[in-house]
Amino acid sequence: MMPRWWHRFWPPVLVFVLFGVGLEAWVRLAHIESWLVPPPSSILATLWHRWRYPLGPALWQTTLAAVLGFAASAAAGVILAVVLASARIVQRAFYPYAIFFQTVPIIAIAPLLVIWIGYGLSTVVASAFIVSLFPVIANTLMGLRSTDPALRDLFRLHGAGAWATLWKLRLPWAMPHLFAGLRVSAGLAVIGAIVGEFFVGQGLGMQIFSAQKTVHTEVVYAAILLASLLGLALFGLVNLAAALTLRHWHASEQGG
Amino acid sequence: MSSTLEQPRASRHAVGVRLCGVTRVFAGGVHAVDAMDLAIMPGEFVALLGPSGCGKSTLLRLIAGLDRADAGRMELINASGDRAMQMAYVFQDAHLLPWRSVLCNVELPLELAGVARAERRQRALALIEQVGLRDAVQRYPAQLSGGMRMRVSLARALVTEPSLLLLDEPFAALDEITRQQLDSQLRQLWLDRGMTVIFVTHSTNEAVFLADRAVVFSARPARIVLDCALDLPAQRAQHTRTSPPFVAAMRRLYEALEAGGAS
Numbered sequence: 001m002m003p004r005w006w007h008r009f010w011p012p013v014l015v016f017v018l019f020g021v022g023l024e025a026w027v028r029l030a031h032i033e034s035w036l037v038p039p040p041s042s043i044l045a046t047l048w049h050r051w052r053y054p055l056g057p058a059l060w061q062t063t064l065a066a067v068l069g070f071a072a073s074a075a076a077g078v079i080l081a082v083v084l085a086s087a088r089i090v091q092r093a094f095y096p097y098a099i100f101f102q103t104v105p106i107i108a109i110a111p112l113l114v115i116w117i118g119y120g121l122s123t124v125v126a127s128a129f130i131v132s133l134f135p136v137i138a139n140t141l142m143g144l145r146s147t148d149p150a151l152r153d154l155f156r157l158h159g160a161g162a163w164a165t166l167w168k169l170r171l172p173w174a175m176p177h178l179f180a181g182l183r184v185s186a187g188l189a190v191i192g193a194i195v196g197e198f199f200v201g202q203g204l205g206m207q208i209f210s211a212q213k214t215v216h217t218e219v220v221y222a223a224i225l226l227a228s229l230l231g232l233a234l235f236g237l238v239n240l241a242a243a244l245t246l247r248h249w250h251a252s253e254q255g256g
Numbered sequence: 257m258s259s260t261l262e263q264p265r266a267s268r269h270a271v272g273v274r275l276c277g278v279t280r281v282f283a284g285g286v287h288a289v290d291a292m293d294l295a296i297m298p299g300e301f302v303a304l305l306g307p308s309g310c311g312k313s314t315l316l317r318l319i320a321g322l323d324r325a326d327a328g329r330m331e332l333i334n335a336s337g338d339r340a341m342q343m344a345y346v347f348q349d350a351h352l353l354p355w356r357s358v359l360c361n362v363e364l365p366l367e368l369a370g371v372a373r374a375e376r377r378q379r380a381l382a383l384i385e386q387v388g389l390r391d392a393v394q395r396y397p398a399q400l401s402g403g404m405r406m407r408v409s410l411a412r413a414l415v416t417e418p419s420l421l422l423l424d425e426p427f428a429a430l431d432e433i434t435r436q437q438l439d440s441q442l443r444q445l446w447l448d449r450g451m452t453v454i455f456v457t458h459s460t461n462e463a464v465f466l467a468d469r470a471v472v473f474s475a476r477p478a479r480i481v482l483d484c485a486l487d488l489p490a491q492r493a494q495h496t497r498t499s500p501p502f503v504a505a506m507r508r509l510y511e512a513l514e515a516g517g518a519s
Contacts, residue, residue, distance in 0.1 A: 148351060150347045150349070150351040151351055153317075153320075153322050153345070154345065154347075154351065154365075157320055157321070157322060157343060157345055158368040158369060158416075159368060159369065160368045168353075168364075168367075168368075172353070172355050246355075248354065248355055248357075248396035248398060249354045249355060249396075249398060
């Protein structure tokens, strides 16, 4: 008997394996140049041979930066959403500037970050943070604003202050929205970290950048694969946290 | 249903309400309530009837202090102390907190009032038992039927032992059988506790079964078309619903509703 999680994971895993096998066959049968599209087997071989150095340490650096940036935007996003939701006038005054975080081209800002913060982890974290902040703000704000009016009345009737209403009603009520935002942010944090690393020169970003210069295409692919798996893992963690937090909300989350 | 009450009925404190010329006009000039005069005495069980959208819910919200009148005066009769502990409100739907168990949902008003944990747990458990949900204490709203959710909502409203209970078509969304069970339960709770109950409904059957006095409103703006006592036995069973006095009272309310709706 297979464990239960396997039932959820075998379909995408199967697709991945079939795709890899198909790609391998196509590249070999059509004699595609390996610097254009390396066969999956050579990508795996590259991962194997270059894991200890430099891919493994690079993955670790990128993971650290993405996770720190993501955690910072989760915390700051919730706090900023609470501030914005505190009064209509505050929201009207500051929300347009929050949208800045969504529309800013990180590729243009990253060089500035290097100038301000320097070459190091902090710059990469800042890049991941800036890119992943907005979805948390926007979704949490929507959640805070959509609190059931009847429940707000109930809290008012029973003399609850703004603080008690925030803790016991509005924030919990916004949880599903917050997690929707975090799901988007998790992927964006990885993107932000990689872009930051292009300029700072570390982690998977640097591996992709330098391997491209020397036409080590299989290293580029291996680094991209690792970055995708990192994004997937962060997304999975957010989903797990959401499932645990919201397990009582819907009957469909029970047992299942 | 077991009835384990800590306080005898005589010691209960009921709060009435008196409205003088109360008017509420919404944005756009819609008169929801217009120069309403109405007095509800402590300990009464009053049903407010009217066509949908006539302003009876607005009236209830005004009494609860959730909305402010544009003109007129409203005063509580026999009121003392903390408003938050005196009033309770039951909405059209259960409106429970989905992340809290039945027990924690019922505890909520006591928690907001700062009652100590042990005491509020004990009081919540007693009430949950009274509404027949003893086996569901640790369950969550998503695992309950509509009728059970409404019972939790009722328990949450009663846990502060309110002196004035306001209900806004609470059982309207439930099936007939569940609704009649809850009607009986509410009536019994009132007989046991003697608080004032104001019950908004658009069902004449429910109004006659539950209340001792019915006030019928016209279409918007709400004006009183009929205000009458319902002279039926205090203890009401399901067969009461088919007795001749019951049917006669229902017809009387129905005719008043029709007259009010036509004007």
